[in-house]
Amino acid sequence: MKRVTAFLLALLVHALTVAFVVLGGWTIAVNAEFAVAWVLGGLLIGIGWMLRPRLGRLPGDAEVLDRESAGELYGTAERVADRMGVRRPARIAVRDIAPAASYEKLGLFRTPVLVVGLPLWMALPARQRVTLLATAYAGSADGDGVVIGGALSTLAEWRGALLGAAPLQAREDAEVKITVTLGALDAPTTGYQAAGLLGRLIGRVFGAPVLLLEYGLTRLARSGDGQAAERRRALALRVATAEELAELEDLVAGHRYLAPMQAAVLRGENVTAIRQGALARFGVRASEVPGSSNAVLLGEAESDRIDAELLRHYTRAIRSFGLIT
16 A cells, blocks of 8 residues: 555655646747746756756766677676576676676666676675675665656755755855955945845745655655565575675675775776785685586686686776775
């Protein structure tokens, strides 16, 4: 019932967005001979465009890999996706300093994209690379979807527009300098402060219902988080064991993999040495782990071929490892 209510509230938010566009178009069509109608109609359409649902896009620092140059990585990602019963990623991208991996559905057609963070990927042996992919795929199994997620992004735009306004810092700095130079009595006074205060008061009056709606929709959308976490774990367990999931969670939470790699970069070690050091810290190969079936999906030889495919990206990424905290 809560999920249905959240869906209906999300539809209401989207209907309001569409109403702005329709009203703007109608205003222009009916009063096309008046310039003010074009201004008002354009303003309404602009508001509707600003409040449109965000369908997701890749981060600015993500680099999409082509299948020809990363065929082994694509093959591994597809094998894991098939085993878990999720859609194969249409594209795979890498990020230099992102600490983990994610599986997103982007754009109007919800194109599945796998984004791999190079620092953690570079530190993991083959069996845990499969576990990482499994957790990434499982993480999107119970997302808000385009309707509810889009409505939440629209309400965030409303909140920012109505409640996020603040006086221009450059103008305030200029006023302080004038006051210091001329004295408080000689400083120019305008209606800027009064207009700004009035605008913020209006924003808070109209922003209160937006905050209430956003809070309610968020609570409804998150009401099944406990069951969703169980479903995500069950999905990941189709590929990885509980011990492997726990090991990866502990590694990511404590960032234990990162400091040795950062130290190796400072010592001037190359990618090969850093990678070998990371594998040595695990101290065991995938084939020696009891109960692990990940070697079927990604063996050591295939993992080494992925490293060869990503060598150029590793070389660039390690220069930025010092920025990760």
